[in-house]
Amino acid sequence: MSKWGNRANKCPMHKIKMKPSKTRYGVRFDCPVDGCTMARWDRSKTSAADLETRKMRQEAHKAIDVFWRTARERKRLYEELSDFMGIPIEWTHIGFFDIKKCKKAIAFAKWKNQKILNKQGQGTIKS
Numbered sequence: 001m002s003k004w005g006n007r008a009n010k011c012p013m014h015k016i017k018m019k020p021s022k023t024r025y026g027v028r029f030d031c032p033v034d035g036c037t038m039a040r041w042d043r044s045k046t047s048a049a050d051l052e053t054r055k056m057r058q059e060a061h062k063a064i065d066v067f068w069r070t071a072r073e074r075k076r077l078y079e080e081l082s083d084f085m086g087i088p089i090e091w092t093h094i095g096f097f098d099i100k101k102c103k104k105a106i107a108f109a110k111w112k113n114q115k116i117l118n119k120q121g122q123g124t125i126k127s
């Protein structure tokens with residue numbers, strides 16, 4: 001049993017056990033109900049989500065991941081994101097986010113981008 005226990009492997013909508021399947025990205029759990037898009041990865045830092053939410057999580061990752069390269073940068077970025085979103089650091093994982101939180105994370109990325117652009121602009125004026 002994973003540290004999430006059996007409960008976490010249930011579809012949040014249908015409350016039935018999701019079926020594991022091996023993919024090249026790792027084990028993925030899918031709801032067996034026809035038309036249900038709930039799925040989650042066998043990783044500790046993700047929760048089950050429908051297709052729309054998973055798409056938004058991908059968007060959020062794309063927006064956020066450009067700001068870090070090292071583990072240290074990643075840690076600092078997520079601390080900043082945690083502050084920005086007003087959620088505890090242990091819940092600041094895109095894998096836990098719903099659509100609303102993903103949008104907020106994307107807004108954070110835009111805000112950070114703007115900050116970087118402003119800095120660059122100032123640099124140009126000075127030189």
Ligand SMILES: [Zn+2]
Nearest residue numbers: 011014031036
């Ligand atoms: Zn389902």
